[in-house]
Amino acid sequence: SQQGEEDPQALSIQEGENATMNCSYKTSINNLQWYRQNSGRGLVHLILIRSNEREKHSGRLRVTLDTSKKSSSLLITASRAADTASYFCATGGNNRLAFGKGNQVVVIP
Amino acid sequence: DADVTQTPRNRITKTGKRIMLECSQTKGHDRMYWYRQDPGLGLRLIYYSFDVKDINKGEISDGYSVSRQAQAKFSLSLESAIPNQTALYFCATSNSGKGTDTQYFGPGTRLTVL
Numbered sequence: 683s684q685q686g687e688e689d690p691q692a693l694s695i696q697e698g699e700n701a702t703m704n705c706s707y708k709t710s711i712n713n714l715q716w717y718r719q720n721s722g723r724g725l726v727h728l729i730l731i732r733s734n735e736r737e738k739h740s741g742r743l744r745v746t747l748d749t750s751k752k753s754s755s756l757l758i759t760a761s762r763a764a765d766t767a768s769y770f771c772a773t774g775g776n777n778r779l780a781f782g783k784g785n786q787v788v789v790i791p
Numbered sequence: 792d793a794d795v796t797q798t799p800r801n802r803i804t805k806t807g808k809r810i811m812l813e814c815s816q817t818k819g820h821d822r823m824y825w826y827r828q829d830p831g832l833g834l835r836l837i838y839y840s841f842d843v844k845d846i847n848k849g850e851i852s853d854g855y856s857v858s859r860q861a862q863a864k865f866s867l868s869l870e871s872a873i874p875n876q877t878a879l880y881f882c883a884t885s886n887s888g889k890g891t892d893t894q895y896f897g898p899g900t901r902l903t904v905l
Contacts, residue, residue: 713891724795724881724896725834770833774892777822777841783833 694788701758703785705771706751713774714747714754718767719784725770729756761789794818795897797882803903810869812900814882822885823865824894825849825857827878834881840865841887872904 713732717725731738731747744757772779795816825837836849838857883894
């Protein structure tokens, strides 16, 4: 099955800085999605990029997808303390999602 | 009101007990999923259901069973709980009509098996 893998695992930044995290996967996909999880709570869908797209924006989020390298990145610009969370990539296809292990991001006020 | 609800939110039980976790949704989605989350292991799929008459095993179904009582309800049972089933359990839904597999999660049930 497909498997997303995020890198790095943990990131600590100052408020106002940008946060970048990466995800790699192993098989062909229909789309790649990013989710956020605040501590101990349910995952919330952030953004989806389809396999025929290279870049997508949503507010302070920018996601890129390189299908030749089977990788994606999520950039959060001008981070805020409220962005402190774990971020998961998930690859879509075959009617299911395969989630990575997550990136923990801490934004220091 | 939340679109995807889970009950109970927290449960402490003993080894060997039968436990049922319940999930309800008001989103009108046809697909429902159960995951467990363990520290450092991400989310792992236990079971999923594409409609009321369709139940499928995920990657870690051993020791679990499910029931899709209605389109809006999907319950997970641990027939005889064991300590390594201590985890955070999530229910999720998706709409097959969207064709994207985007999922919507409940708030989770924290289960502790002593």
